Amino acid sequence: MTQIIAIVNQKGGTGKTTTAVNLGRAIADMGKRVLLLDLDPQGSLSYYLGANSNVWTISDVILGDISLNNAIIQRENLEIIPADISLADLEVSLAGYPQREYIIKKLLLQAPQYDYILMDCSPSLSVMTINALTAAKYIIIPLQMEVLSIHGLELMLETVERIKKNLNPTLEIMGILPLMYDRKRRITQEVLAHIVKTYSFLYMFDTLIRMDVKLVEAPSYGKSVFSYAPETNGAQDYMKLAKEVVTYDD
Amino acid sequence: MTQIIAIVNQKGGTGKTTTAVNLGRAIADMGKRVLLLDLDPQGSLSYYLGANSNVWTISDVILGDISLNNAIIQRENLEIIPADISLADLEVSLAGYPQREYIIKKLLLQAPQYDYILMDCSPSLSVMTINALTAAKYIIIPLQMEVLSIHGLELMLETVERIKKNLNPTLEIMGILPLMYDRKRRITQEVLAHIVKTYSFLYMFDTLIRMDVKLVEAPSYGKSVFSYAPETNGAQDYMKLAKEVVTYDD
Ligand SMILES: Nc1ncnc2c1ncn2[C@@H]1O[C@H](COP(=O)(O)OP(=O)(O)OP(=O)(O)O)[C@@H](O)[C@H]1O
Ligand SMILES: Nc1ncnc2c1ncn2[C@@H]1O[C@H](COP(=O)(O)OP(=O)(O)OP(=O)(O)O)[C@@H](O)[C@H]1O
Numbered sequence: 473m474t475q476i477i478a479i480v481n482q483k484g485g486t487g488k489t490t491t492a493v494n495l496g497r498a499i500a501d502m503g504k505r506v507l508l509l510d511l512d513p514q515g516s517l518s519y520y521l522g523a524n525s526n527v528w529t530i531s532d533v534i535l536g537d538i539s540l541n542n543a544i545i546q547r548e549n550l551e552i553i554p555a556d557i558s559l560a561d562l563e564v565s566l567a568g569y570p571q572r573e574y575i576i577k578k579l580l581l582q583a584p585q586y587d588y589i590l591m592d593c594s595p596s597l598s599v600m601t602i603n604a605l606t607a608a609k610y611i612i613i614p615l616q617m618e619v620l621s622i623h624g625l626e627l628m629l630e631t632v633e634r635i636k637k638n639l640n641p642t643l644e645i646m647g648i649l650p651l652m653y654d655r656k657r658r659i660t661q662e663v664l665a666h667i668v669k670t671y672s673f674l675y676m677f678d679t680l681i682r683m684d685v686k687l688v689e690a691p692s693y694g695k696s697v698f699s700y701a702p703e704t705n706g707a708q709d710y711m712k713l714a715k716e717v718v719t720y721d722d
Numbered sequence: 723m724t725q726i727i728a729i730v731n732q733k734g735g736t737g738k739t740t741t742a743v744n745l746g747r748a749i750a751d752m753g754k755r756v757l758l759l760d761l762d763p764q765g766s767l768s769y770y771l772g773a774n775s776n777v778w779t780i781s782d783v784i785l786g787d788i789s790l791n792n793a794i795i796q797r798e799n800l801e802i803i804p805a806d807i808s809l810a811d812l813e814v815s816l817a818g819y820p821q822r823e824y825i826i827k828k829l830l831l832q833a834p835q836y837d838y839i840l841m842d843c844s845p846s847l848s849v850m851t852i853n854a855l856t857a858a859k860y861i862i863i864p865l866q867m868e869v870l871s872i873h874g875l876e877l878m879l880e881t882v883e884r885i886k887k888n889l890n891p892t893l894e895i896m897g898i899l900p901l902m903y904d905r906k907r908r909i910t911q912e913v914l915a916h917i918v919k920t921y922s923f924l925y926m927f928d929t930l931i932r933m934d935v936k937l938v939e940a941p942s943y944g945k946s947v948f949s950y951a952p953e954t955n956g957a958q959d960y961m962k963l964a965k966e967v968v969t970y971d972d
């Protein structure tokens with residue numbers, strides 16, 4: 473049974489792409505077969521893994537120019553379907569198209585060979601983000617413990633409620649993932665306490681992804697932190713997270 | 723002559739909103755009259771300044787329910803026109819509307835009393851972001867010196883070229899603004915050097931906005947760093963930036 477997970481946060485720069493790559497790789501290292509799907513027209517995930525030129529992209533798959541399985545490429549012990557800026561125009565042309573929210577859900581039925589499919593989303597409520605939330609069984613919300621992130625979380629939860637009501641009743645938030653966690657900062661502790669108290673009905677992962685410069689450096693080598701700096705906090709944290717994800721029981 | 727400045731970066735979480743508030747306040751402290759315009763449907767700027775409930779928003783102005791000048795509210799020695807999530811639906815309904823890119827440009831003609839108008843944009847190439855780029859004389863691009871920011875800059879520059887060609891020939895990049903700058907990190911120096919070399923034709927502000935936790939804490943009091951912690955690096959850096967902006971000569 474393929475576990476389909478959307479990595480979402482409408483707030484920008486909260487570590488969605490960094491999580492897609494490193495969590496994906498950690499799950500693959502446990503022997504699972506993992507597909508990463510870039511659904512951000514800015515193609516940050518594709519850029520990270522050096523998969524953004526001379527490749528078929530998710531736009532081509534959606535347009536029917538190539539099948540989903542033939543668009544998959546190998547990077548970093550992972551399989552990935554890239555995205556590029558053509559996805560932006562495609563999203564515009566899909567406005568008003570009936571059933572446009574189900575495009576990705578239907579396409580992913582062609583890939584039952586995967587244990588996990590992780591979808592990296594853009595920081596907006598775009599057609600592709602709505603597709604990801606409609607196709608997903610679970611969502612992971614990476615979140616910085618900072619004041620301006622709180623409003624983003626409120627908006628994200630309202631979005632999830634709407635999607636559950638109108639498009640995907642079985643959608644579930646697997647967890648909030650505190651990211652770029654710096655326990656020495658007082659503001660980090662205050663925001664964390666506020667979120668735990670205000671959203672006590674939501675699950676927060678036990679794993680906190682700590683600030684780690686190795687996670688920032690790894691993309692310049694096109695590698696996950698596991699290939700680049702496997703002994704660091706970043707690698708430990710994402711492996712710990714992967715264990716939580718793989719053993720997650722509704 | 724009102725200087726209209728868009729604060730843009732399609733990459734998320736690069737300090738756009740933080741810059742809009744603190745640069746705006748620094749310019750106002752020099753005796754200039756400053757208007758902040760929130761053009762992000764997520765309303766982060768409005769949330770920051772406690773201007774996101776029971777207020778008229780830019781949506782109401784666009785729909786003609788209230789005039790631009792009557793929607794302006796006072797916060798933190800600044801004047802602001804807030805935004806809220808209704809802007810998202812409005813953007814969708816504007817798709818295909820002729821001249822939709824000029825809506826903000828035309829509205830801002832009603833506010834010649836301002837010396838500076840700063841527009842805070844969302845991390846996407848939305849209808850409102852295109853409006854900001856069409857209305858602006860100058861743009862400031864806040865940028866983290868990290869690997870994944872580089873691709874965002876490439877995309878941003880392509881966007882600017884397209885807007886100059888089709889919608890706003892006099893649009894000018896006032897400068898790239900290095901942000902959350904941490905000079906101890908080797909990756910920061912590498913990315914900075916790469917950008918200076920690759921984009922030598924672009925102006926980079928002399929001011930680098932350093933990492934400062936006071937900039938992170940200030941929003942929980944609804945204050946700029948000038949009201950909250952005026953003796954810190956964050957305040958010094960934004961005042962230094964304000965001097966560069968105000969003396970900027972094409
Ligand atoms: N745990 C971490 N420690 C330190 N830096 C990190 C960490 N996670 C991510 N970063 C850095 O923070 C920046 C933002 O991360 P990333 O691009 O993954 O976020 P995002 O949510 O995908 O952004 P966007 O909203 O633009 O898609 C990147 O430069 C990344 O290298
Ligand atoms: N110089 C700085 N030092 C430390 N933290 C900073 C600095 N500037 C901004 N931040 C923090 O980084 C986070 C992102 O900043 P901000 O929300 O202003 O970026 P943004 O580009 O407006 O994001 P979005 O793309 O979501 O609109 C915030 O939590 C903010 O407090």
Ligand SMILES: [Mg+2]
Pocket residue numbers: 488489490512516517593594
């Ligand atoms: Mg991303």
Ligand SMILES: [Mg+2]
Pocket residue numbers: 738739740762766767843844
């Ligand atoms: Mg913002």
